[in-house]
């Protein structure tokens with residue numbers, strides 16, 4: 001027993017040293033970030049990352065550590081480097097210095113993300129939300145309480161509410177740049193164009209990431225330009241100091257894509273956990289025999305089950321492209337069932353081959 005305690009104490013000392021070394025690494029990484037930034041270089045350097053990971057694998061092999069563990073550790077460290085360098089860049093560029101921003105729906109999850117993001121850029125952020133705002137921010141209970149004199153107005157509210165707010169803004173015609181972050185654009189089409197017609201500087205974006213996201217590398221922000229180039233350029237500028245991929249799309253192409261990217265993937269997961277819950281099986285029981293595929297699918301499904309069901313219903317029901325996506329899903333399930341129940345091995349293998357060929361076309365460099 002004494003030996004065990006002595007060994008654990010030795011191990012704890014090493015763990016502390018390991019973390020001290022991580023801190024030293026991060027200090028150097030911060031310096032590298034500033035050097036790259038002042039030389040006008042991008043934050044991410046894939047070639048260098050490859051070298052870092054190769055060195056990690058080689059060293060792991062030499063010292064008798066599993067190579068995958070060596071690589072995993074350094075992937076994690078690189079992610080931490082990128083997140084720190086990105087935040088440093090966003091904060092140091094101070095794009096919003098001396099300017100005011102209003103986040104409507106600033107108490108919601110994505111609203112809070114924008115409050116933090118704009119504050120980091122140096123904006124003086126105000127919140128409009130009946131639920132109140134975070135402490136330290138000026139807060140309005142309703143749109144009627146502010147004179148809308150802010151330089152930037154973000155609308156981060158549910159889709160139906162956004163439509164009403166856009167109509168109100170079209171009447172009041174604020175001077176600032178206006179943008180919404182809704183998951184669907186079709187339901188907002190008339191209201192957005194109303195604002196354009198009213199002479200407002202408005203654009204529409206869709207951040208393709210959740211409110212917990214800290215690092216924008218590998219994440220997409222979709223821009224739906226409404227013909228007011230100045231507004232789109234101003235909102236693009238907000239993301240220029242980040243590593244987010246800026247993607248342009250028309251309003252209809254956006255909703256068409258979202259019927260699959262959001263609608264189909266949500267529906268598959270909702271169907272999956274409901275099939276399980278209606279099967280009579282117990283989650284605890286299944287967990288005992290779970291396979292890696294089942295665990296991975298359960299993780300995604302659990303994530304979906306935690307999301308806001310009202311928002312998820314809006315994403316399904318307000319998209320005119322949803323019926324097509326859902327019918328495609330029904331057909332696909334029917335096909336799988338048909339080939340299995342008919343004992344059609346050749347057909348089943350063909351289905352899997354088709355899917356494999358489709359998936360092989362995904363780009364490799366995802367975060």
Ligand SMILES: O=C(O)C(=O)C[C@]1(C(=O)O)C=C[C@@H](O)C=C1
Pocket residue numbers: 029032033036043044045046048049052077078081082085
């Ligand atoms: O070498 C750099 O440019 C770094 O910023 C350091 C580092 C790393 O953590 O090793 C981080 C991000 C880059 O994409 C590559 C490597």
